[in-house]
Amino acid sequence: MTVNFEFRKQIMDYHVHDVLKYCFQCSRCTDNCPISAVTIDFYTTTGYNPRANILNALLGYKDAIFSADPLTIWGCTVCDTCDEVCPQHIELTEIFTFLKNESVKAGNAPDFIYGQAQAIFDSAKAIPSQPAIERRREQLGIPAVDAPDVNEVQTLLKNIGSDKKLK
Numbered sequence: 001m002t003v004n005f006e007f008r009k010q011i012m013d014y015h016v017h018d019v020l021k022y023c024f025q026c027s028r029c030t031d032n033c034p035i036s037a038v039t040i041d042f043y044t045t046t047g048y049n050p051r052a053n054i055l056n057a058l059l060g061y062k063d064a065i066f067s068a069d070p071l072t073i074w075g076c077t078v079c080d081t082c083d084e085v086c087p088q089h090i091e092l093t094e095i096f097t098f099l100k101n102e103s104v105k106a107g108n109a110p111d112f113i114y115g116q117a118q119a120i121f122d123s124a125k126a127i128p129s130q131p132a133i134e135r136r137r138e139q140l141g142i143p144a145v146d147a148p149d150v151n152e153v154q155t156l157l158k159n160i161g162s163d164k165k166l167k
């Protein structure tokens with residue numbers, strides 16, 4: 001495996017903050033990760049593994065992360081459990097957010113991520129409302145949800161260049 005020094009520096013910039021925290025590779029993050037619990041194959045150890053991601057990230061093994069199955073990066077649901085249980089107080093999700101952003105920049109994120117982003121751009125909602133939902137709310141006496149200002153949201157997204165990342 002090749003060390004990508006620029007990538008390693010970027011990771012360290014995210015990771016260090018005020019003090020360098022070493023990863024023990026104790027695997028407490030993986031042992032408590034709900035995604036690892038349902039994806040890791042005990043015999044082959046394939047599946048979503050935050051411990052392995054942290055190891056490859058801190059060592060600068062960019063290819064090991066980005067050439068692999070998209071699940072390697074995008075399996076994380078940002079539940080923050082790993083951040084809470086890490087004995088070294090490593091903010092794993094900070095590093096995983098950086099990896100996800102790099103994946104989007106490279107145009108390699110899974111299709112469902114672009115689909116979700118497109119939905120937000122088009123409707124200013126992560127989950128656009130459906131007539132059936134609106135009818136159900138009315139039947140239950142729940143007030144209608146005000147429509148978001150789509151133009152305003154699109155302007156904000158364009159200002160940060162999100163529209164150029166959509167497929």
Ligand code: SF4
Pocket residue numbers: 022023024025026027028029030050051054085086087088089090092
């Ligand atoms: S990131 Fe923390 S919990 Fe995970 S292996 Fe390293 S030291 Fe252990």
Ligand code: SF4
Pocket residue numbers: 029032033034035036050075076077078079080081082083092093
């Ligand atoms: S934040 Fe991500 S990596 Fe950490 S425990 Fe939750 S799903 Fe797993």
